[in-house]
Every structure is written in C-alpha cells, then in structure tokens.
Amino acid sequence: MTPRERRLREQAQRHRLILTTAREMAESEGWDYVTTRRLADRIEYSQPVLYQHFKNKDAIVHAVALEGFAELAAALRTAREEAGDPQEALGVVARAYADFAEHGPVLYEAMLTLDPGEDTTRAAGTPAPLADVLAEIRQAVEPVAAGRDSGLLTEVLWSAWHGQAALTRAGRLRPDPARRRLAALTDALLGPAAQPV
Numbered sequence: 001m002t003p004r005e006r007r008l009r010e011q012a013q014r015h016r017l018i019l020t021t022a023r024e025m026a027e028s029e030g031w032d033y034v035t036t037r038r039l040a041d042r043i044e045y046s047q048p049v050l051y052q053h054f055k056n057k058d059a060i061v062h063a064v065a066l067e068g069f070a071e072l073a074a075a076l077r078t079a080r081e082e083a084g085d086p087q088e089a090l091g092v093v094a095r096a097y098a099d100f101a102e103h104g105p106v107l108y109e110a111m112l113t114l115d116p117g118e119d120t121t122r123a124a125g126t127p128a129p130l131a132d133v134l135a136e137i138r139q140a141v142e143p144v145a146a147g148r149d150s151g152l153l154t155e156v157l158w159s160a161w162h163g164q165a166a167l168t169r170a171g172r173l174r175p176d177p178a179r180r181r182l183a184a185l186t187d188a189l190l191g192p193a194a195q196p197v
Contacts, residue, residue, distance in 0.1 A: 015053050017043055019067065022060050026106045031061070031114055061114050068111040069129030072100050076136035086143030090190065093140040094161060094182040101165035102178075108169075112162060134158065144190050153189060160185050 001009075021043050025034045036057055040047045054060045079096035083089035101108045126134070138154040145153055164181055167173045173181070 011053075014043075014045070014049070018050060018053055018060065019063055023064055023107065026064075026110070031106070031109065034060070036060075061110050064107065065111040065114070066127055066129045068104070068107045069127070069133050071104075071107070072097070072111070073129060073132035073136050075100050076133065076140075080136060080140050083140075086140075090140045090144055090186055091183060093137060094157070094186060095179060097137075097161045098165060098178060098182060101162075101169070105169055108165065113166075141190075146190075156189060157185070 018039065022034050022039055025039065025042065034057065036047055036050055036054075039060070040050045043050075054063065075096050076093050079092045080089050083092040134154055137158055138150055141153050141157065142150045161182070164173065164178065164185075168175055168178060
C-alpha cells in the first residue's frame with residue numbers, strides 16, 4: 001500500500017468513526033448533546049482534526065441524514081421485493097417506512113427534522129439517497145396508480161407517512177392503530193373510490 005493510499009484509508013476510517021460516534025451519542029443523549037467539542041473528546045481527536053472532515057455540527061447531521069436515507073431506501077427496497085402482489089407491496093412499503101421511523105427515531109430526526117437540507121435546494125437537486133427513497137416509494141405506487149400521476153401520489157404518500165411518524169413520535173396520535181391508519185391512507189388514495197371515472 002502506498003503512503004497516499006494509507007492516508008486515504010485513515011481519513012475514511014476517521015470519517016466513519018466521527019459519524020458512528022455522533023449517532024451513538026445522539027442515540028444515548030439526543031442530538032442536543034452532540035457538540036463538536038464532546039465529539040472530539042469522545043473519539044480522542046482534536047477539534048481541528050474533526051473540522052478537516054466536517055465544517056460544523058450541521059455538516060455531521062447532514063452526513064448522518066444521507067446515511068439514513070440510504071438505509072431507508074434499502075429497507076423499502078427489501079420490503080417491496082419481498083411482497084407478493086402490487087397492492088400488497090404498497091402496504092408492506094408503508095409499514096417498512098413506519099417501522100424505520102419508529103425503531104430509529106434519532107436517525108429519523110436527523111434525516112427529516114434536523115438536517116438543514118443544504119443539498120435539497122432546487123439548484124442543487126435532490127441528494128441521491130433521498131432520490132432513492134422516493135424511487136422506492138414510486139415503484140410501489142406505479143402498479144396501483146391506475147393512470148394517475150405516480151410522482152404526485154408518491155409525494156402525497158411520503159408526506160402523509162412522515163406526518164404520521166412525526167405525530168406518533170410526538171404523542172399526538174395513538175400508537176396502537178398505526179398500521180390501520182397506514183392502510184386507511186393507502187385505501188383512500190389508491191382504492192377503488194379514488195380511481196378516475
């Protein structure tokens with residue numbers, strides 16, 4: 001291995017350590033607890049070393065959010081591919097989304113509440129990991145869209161799923177009928193009554 005390759009590998013390992021440690025700290029204490037000073041102390045690097053990888057805490061949260069979107073896209077893909085028929089696939093993808101938000105609330109918060117979304121401006125376009133999430137939802141929507149705008153339906157479902165996840169986490173919705181709410185939403189948007197005449 002050349003010295004350059006060794007340096008690149010060490011940089012990648014430090015980068016990974018920073019993100020992993022930030023997630024662990026947030027999961028145990030919340031994102032407010034994660035500061036660059038505490039993070040540098042925890043990984044036993046100086047703050048200047050940390051700043052070589054990330055300009056500030058927001059940049060760390062953004063990187064964690066992108067990882068989260070990649071993980072969510074993989075979970076949705078697995079759910080969609082394991083489903084039987086198209087109607088079942090959409091329900092399974094909806095449940096996979098809700099389960100992801102429920103079982104990883106700190107990661108989900110970084111993705112959709114804390115991330116300043118610097119890469120999501122119209123000029124920059126949608127970051128690839130988020131685009132992958134939307135593509136997975138759309139692939140579950142298209143077979144049952146019945147000629148309607150599947151992109152629009154994807155956005156409506158995503159926003160509704162996010163709303164349900166956020167309201168449930170905040171204690172504004174009862175957690176026990178969550179699956180029934182997801183099914184009711186799918187039926188309302190894509191069921192026979194919603195089909196074009």
